[in-house]
Amino acid sequence: MYIDEIKKRVELHKEIIDDTQNKLYTFLRYIITLASGLIAVLVSLKKTASVTYFIHYAFCLTIVLLSLGIIFGVIALYEEIYLLKKSQKVVRENILLMLDQKKPIDLIESISTHKIYKFSLPLSFVSFLFSLISLVTYAILIDK
Numbered sequence: 001m002y003i004d005e006i007k008k009r010v011e012l013h014k015e016i017i018d019d020t021q022n023k024l025y026t027f028l029r030y031i032i033t034l035a036s037g038l039i040a041v042l043v044s045l046k047k048t049a050s051v052t053y054f055i056h057y058a059f060c061l062t063i064v065l066l067s068l069g070i071i072f073g074v075i076a077l078y079e080e081i082y083l084l085k086k087s088q089k090v091v092r093e094n095i096l097l098m099l100d101q102k103k104p105i106d107l108i109e110s111i112s113t114h115k116i117y118k119f120s121l122p123l124s125f126v127s128f129l130f131s132l133i134s135l136v137t138y139a140i141l142i143d144k
Contacts (some may be wrong), residue, residue, distance in 0.1 A: 025080055028121070031128060032073045035066045053095035065131030072124035079117035086111045133144075 042063065049090035090111060 021080070025077060028073050028077060028124070030076075031124075032070050035070050035073075035128060037132070039063060052141070055138065055141045058134055058141055062107075062131055062134040063142055065134055066126050067125035069124050069131055072120045072127060073114060075120040078119070079113055080106050082117065083111060083113065088144050 042059070046059065050059060
């Protein structure tokens with residue numbers, strides 16, 4: 001009975017983690033789509049040369065930061081595929097181990113991510129935040 005309750009809680013914990021990850025990835029995909037559209041609109045509506053260097057730099061900085069946010073966001077989204085591939089490998093190894101020993105093995109393994117994935121999500125959000133600040137600055141400067 002005690003073991004069954006632990007298994008239920010472990011399964012619930014896994015479901016919560018999976019649900020959280022899915023919501024995060026959905027949110028990130030939404031932000032990436034928005035940023036891509038914003039770049040397209042900004043570039044397509046920019047017809048004349050900037051009046052001052054400040055306006056030009058604010059425009060360029062906005063485009064660069066949005067692009068960096070998209071790149072880091074895509075890297076963070078690839079983490080999902082990376083983790084699934086690593087999980088697949090661990091499960092396959094456990095199955096082979098169980099076949100060799102001819103008895104069930106209850107292994108709970110933690111799958112770590114690569115360093116680049118740990119930094120890509122925060123860098124993506126920081127890039128998007130600074131691009132928003134830069135966009136507001138650009139809008140204020142261009143309005144003068």
